Amino acid sequence: MSAQWSDLLSAALVGTERRPAPDLLDDAAELAVARRAAVPALEGLTLPEPAPEETAPAAPAAASVRLAGLLDAQGGGVEARLDLVVEWLTAAVDRGLRVSPAVLPELLDAARAHRSLRPLVAAAGGARAPWLAAQNPTWAYLWSPADTGNPAAWEEGTLPQRVAHLRAVRAKDPDAGRELLESGWAGEGGEDRAPLLEALRVNLSAADEALLERALDDRRREVRNRALALLAELPDSGYGRRMADRARAAVQRDGPLLRVDPPAVCDSAMQRDGIVPKPPAGVGARTWWLEEVVARTPLQAWPPDLLRLTVADGWDRVLHRALARAAAGQRAADWAAALLDLLEPQVKADPRPDDVFLLESLYEVLPAAERADRAVAKLRSPDDEAGLDRLLDLCPAPWPPELVAAFRDDLVALVRRSGTGRRVRERSRIAATRLPPDPALLDGILAGADDRDVANMAARQAVERLAETLRFRHDMIEELS
Amino acid sequence: MLWSVAQVLALAPDAASQRAARELAGPHRWREAGWDPEDGLLWGLCPGSGTRLYQTGVDTSGPAYRCSCPSRKIPCKHALGLLLLWAGGGLPEATPPGWAAEWYAAREARTARTTGPRTISPTTIERRAGRVAAGLAELDRWLADQVRHGIAGAARLGYGHWDAMAARLVDAQAPGAAGSVRRLASAASAGAPDRLLTELALLRLLVAAHDRLDALPADLAATVRTRVGYQVATDDVLASPPVRDRWLVIAIHDEADEFLTVRRVWLSGVEHGRPALILTFTPSGQQLPGDFVLGTTVDADLCFYPGGAPLRALVSARHGPPEPAAAVGGLRIGAALRGYAAGLAADPWLDRWPMWLAGVVPVRTGARWAVVDDTGAGLPLARSPEQPWRLVSVSGNRPVRLAGEWTPAGLRPLTVWSADGPEML
Numbered sequence: 001m002s003a004q005w006s007d008l009l010s011a012a013l014v015g016t017e018r019r020p021a022p023d024l025l026d027d028a029a030e031l032a033v034a035r036r037a038a039v040p041a042l043e044g045l046t047l048p049e050p051a052p053e054e055t056a057p058a059a060p061a062a063a064s065v066r067l068a069g070l071l072d073a074q075g076g077g078v079e080a081r082l083d084l085v086v087e088w089l090t091a092a093v094d095r096g097l098r099v100s101p102a103v104l105p106e107l108l109d110a111a112r113a114h115r116s117l118r119p120l121v122a123a124a125g126g127a128r129a130p131w132l133a134a135q136n137p138t139w140a141y142l143w144s145p146a147d148t149g150n151p152a153a154w155e156e157g158t159l160p161q162r163v164a165h166l167r168a169v170r171a172k173d174p175d176a177g178r179e180l181l182e183s184g185w186a187g188e189g190g191e192d193r194a195p196l197l198e199a200l201r202v203n204l205s206a207a208d209e210a211l212l213e214r215a216l217d218d219r220r221r222e223v224r225n226r227a228l229a230l231l232a233e234l235p236d237s238g239y240g241r242r243m244a245d246r247a248r249a250a251v252q253r254d255g256p257l258l259r260v261d262p263p264a265v266c267d268s269a270m271q272r273d274g275i276v277p278k279p280p281a282g283v284g285a286r287t288w289w290l291e292e293v294v295a296r297t298p299l300q301a302w303p304p305d306l307l308r309l310t311v312a313d314g315w316d317r318v319l320h321r322a323l324a325r326a327a328a329g330q331r332a333a334d335w336a337a338a339l340l341d342l343l344e345p346q347v348k349a350d351p352r353p354d355d356v357f358l359l360e361s362l363y364e365v366l367p368a369a370e371r372a373d374r375a376v377a378k379l380r381s382p383d384d385e386a387g388l389d390r391l392l393d394l395c396p397a398p399w400p401p402e403l404v405a406a407f408r409d410d411l412v413a414l415v416r417r418s419g420t421g422r423r424v425r426e427r428s429r430i431a432a433t434r435l436p437p438d439p440a441l442l443d444g445i446l447a448g449a450d451d452r453d454v455a456n457m458a459a460r461q462a463v464e465r466l467a468e469t470l471r472f473r474h475d476m477i478e479e480l481s
Numbered sequence: 482m483l484w485s486v487a488q489v490l491a492l493a494p495d496a497a498s499q500r501a502a503r504e505l506a507g508p509h510r511w512r513e514a515g516w517d518p519e520d521g522l523l524w525g526l527c528p529g530s531g532t533r534l535y536q537t538g539v540d541t542s543g544p545a546y547r548c549s550c551p552s553r554k555i556p557c558k559h560a561l562g563l564l565l566l567w568a569g570g571g572l573p574e575a576t577p578p579g580w581a582a583e584w585y586a587a588r589e590a591r592t593a594r595t596t597g598p599r600t601i602s603p604t605t606i607e608r609r610a611g612r613v614a615a616g617l618a619e620l621d622r623w624l625a626d627q628v629r630h631g632i633a634g635a636a637r638l639g640y641g642h643w644d645a646m647a648a649r650l651v652d653a654q655a656p657g658a659a660g661s662v663r664r665l666a667s668a669a670s671a672g673a674p675d676r677l678l679t680e681l682a683l684l685r686l687l688v689a690a691h692d693r694l695d696a697l698p699a700d701l702a703a704t705v706r707t708r709v710g711y712q713v714a715t716d717d718v719l720a721s722p723p724v725r726d727r728w729l730v731i732a733i734h735d736e737a738d739e740f741l742t743v744r745r746v747w748l749s750g751v752e753h754g755r756p757a758l759i760l761t762f763t764p765s766g767q768q769l770p771g772d773f774v775l776g777t778t779v780d781a782d783l784c785f786y787p788g789g790a791p792l793r794a795l796v797s798a799r800h801g802p803p804e805p806a807a808a809v810g811g812l813r814i815g816a817a818l819r820g821y822a823a824g825l826a827a828d829p830w831l832d833r834w835p836m837w838l839a840g841v842v843p844v845r846t847g848a849r850w851a852v853v854d855d856t857g858a859g860l861p862l863a864r865s866p867e868q869p870w871r872l873v874s875v876s877g878n879r880p881v882r883l884a885g886e887w888t889p890a891g892l893r894p895l896t897v898w899s900a901d902g903p904e905m906l
């Protein structure tokens with residue numbers, strides 16, 4: 001700043017009443033224009049090191065424009081189109097193409113909020129993505145290794161910081177993590193104990209059992225429940241053995257038969273292990289205790305042919321329900337498949353909401369191929385709706401040909417019936433990103449459907465929208481080819 | 482000559498239109514569609530909801546659009562879909578049907594029609610000149626008052642203080658000066674006395690220049706009149722000698738407030754290197770004109786508004802349709818700054834100057850960003866809440882062409898050009 005300008009400025013600040021400066025504004029104008037004309041060009045800068053060379057070819061321009069459109073926040077945010085972004089990126093990775101640099105900032109922002117995108121961004125972002133991300137702290141954390149923990153955070157941090165630190169220590173050294181938690185356990189506040197205990201899930205092992213057993217006697221139900229959930233995940237725990245003893249006392253083999261004698265009381269030891277003495281409305285107390293015990297018993301406690309035995313005195317539905325809960329909780333795929341074979345016909349005949357929910361939790365445990373097989377069977381069997389949408393939702397893209405064919409045949413039937421709009425809409429939404437991107441797939445589906453049937457309008461519109469999505473995906477893949 | 486898909490999509494008013502247009506870009510969506518390479522006319526019938534058939538036409542030489550659909554977007558998804566189909570080579574050459582030919586003929590006639598000059602009575606002109614002179618005299622006293630009392634407390638004055646003076650200037654029919662007074666408020670409330678004194682001084686310079694308007698050279702006088710707020714009649718602009726060139730569209734930039742969207746289309750003459758600005762004002766919420774396409778050249782006659790550093794221009798004639806073009810021209814930083822200094826000498830109130838830079842790289846210098854060229858010269862970017870990540874990513878620290886506006890606050894980057902073409906920033 002020139003001396004002359006500073007003089008004018010200080011006069012202007014205090015006012016010419018107190019510091020007379022005749023023609024202040026005229027003088028300032030002359031200087032101001034001169035100052036602007038002599039703009040402060042920076043000097044002596046050096047060109048920075050160029051970004052690493054790209055090895056993969058860039059995606060074609062039209063494909064990049066489409067990706068930018070999918071990521072455009074003004075179009076409703078990436079959430080609504082996350083599946084399509086994933087498909088775009090996956091197709092690009094398959095073809096060895098990389099994302100245009102112009103789209104990378106939006107993509108890195110999207111991957112910040114949606115972890116599922118991160119590996120795809122790393123694979124499709126070329127050399128430019130890590131180069132760019134390293135310059136912006138909000139993206140750099142995408143590429144940096146897991147948080148290694150911060151001891152100060154453990155002593156003084158907020159609860160989320162303390163949990164993050166504990167998880168980080170557990171990831172590196174599980175014993176050190178447990179000892180850290182154990183050392184101050186008695187002094188931890190009631191609100192904090194449950195979330196802190198949950199951090200033991202990282203590298204959970206039998207060595208953690210003693211601390212979890214201690215937490216079973218906690219004053220707070222939340223802490224007790226968290227401890228129970230973790231104990232149930234240990235393969236050979238005292239908790240599992242206690243439950244197995246109770247279960248085997250209640251369910252006994254008698255030749256080809258299973259005889260059931262439910263627990264007569266819910267004693268304090270059972271309550272300590274999480275069994276709630278008061279049954280839900282409409283369920284007998286002993287029946288409830290039986291279900292609770294069996295549902296919490298490790299499935300390895302049973303003989304492998306348990307499900308082939310005949311259950312005496314009509315206890316089969318209760319027993320199978322309880323075993324289904326156990327299979328879902330212990331993620332036992334083989335038990336889940338066998339139990340579905342038993343339960344599906346029952347639920348089809350009498351689809352009670354909590355039974356449908358139980359079926360859905362068993363589907364979640366099945367491997368993808370088994371899910372697809374079951375979805376095909378349901379689609380092919382008339383009016384077997386219980387849990388079907390959830391099952392379809394669990395079948396990952398791309399659907400196998402048999403499932404595609406079954407879905408299409410079902411759709412043909414649905415659009416010819418009245419009042420199926422909601423069903424078609426929901427099913428089309430699920431199928432939209434899982435069907436192969438072939439618009440011809442839906443050709444002829446609407447042929448013969450009655451155009452004037454108002455009740456069927458919603459179904460037809462849903463099919464048209466589905467066709468549009470398939471065409472969009474088809475063009476999207478074409479652009480990348 | 483066909484356009485590229487990206488060019489067509491650049492015309493879309495929003496992302497939703499882009500998506501909708503793609504769905505309409507299949508041949509099965511259209512009936513009796515075709516195009517006439519001679520006139521650059523496209524047409525087709527598109528089934529809408531129910532049994533309606535929409536008539537869609539595009540004149541690519543404008544481009545101009547016509548569609549019988551109820552959408553208020555221009556271009557609508559049908560026009561965009563038709564353009565996409567054409568860009569993909571999916572339209573057959575044919576003779577236009579009656580309705581399309583009629584529309585084209587009517588458009589030609591309208592374009593050719595000229596309106597007679599409006600005459601304004603000398604008394605009206607004199608009365609306005611008197612009002613403006615009185616308004617500026619009051620502004621002069623007000624300016625002197627500001628520095629007499631001192632501007633140290635300006636940050637506490639609130640918008641009302643500045644708005645009152647601005648409103649009196651609007652009443653005095655000096656809207657340009659009124660706008661400058663209103664802008665003082667932002668310098669004042671930002672606690673930037675340096676900027677505030679500069680703006681006050683430039684206003685004083687405007688008043689002083691207006692006082693001796695008749696003694697000024699014609700170009701400078703025209704600049705002063707424009708800055709004060711006199712409108713120049715379109716016919717007067719179009720009566721000035723045209724400048725013909727192939728004009729490269731280097732940037733399109735919109736600024737919207739609650740009432741008005743201002744679209745600035747920056748052009749650079751391929752042959753003569755001259756910059757030009759096409760300004761359009763559109764009520765907010767209405768469709769912006771889509772007659773310039775980023776990254777294309779158009780062979781046209783431009784007529785410039787009078788002034789010391791003429792930038793704003795009108796198109797008086799187009800000699801051909803827009804054509805895709807490679808980026809050409811562009812200056813090193815030193816030359817670009819000399820161009821700005823020359824502009825400032827001719828128009829001291831210049832606060833927005835186009836820069837078409839070649840061979841620059843974005844770099845971080847301390848807390849700010851700058852662009853630097855291979856001579857080691859740099860230009861600071863204007864401070865912005867957004868970091869220039871797209872510019873950084875596209876450049877990859879390799880030299881790129883950059884179109885931007887130079888302002889007293891720094892360079893505002895608008896488009897970056899890599900080997901793949903232009904990207905809006």
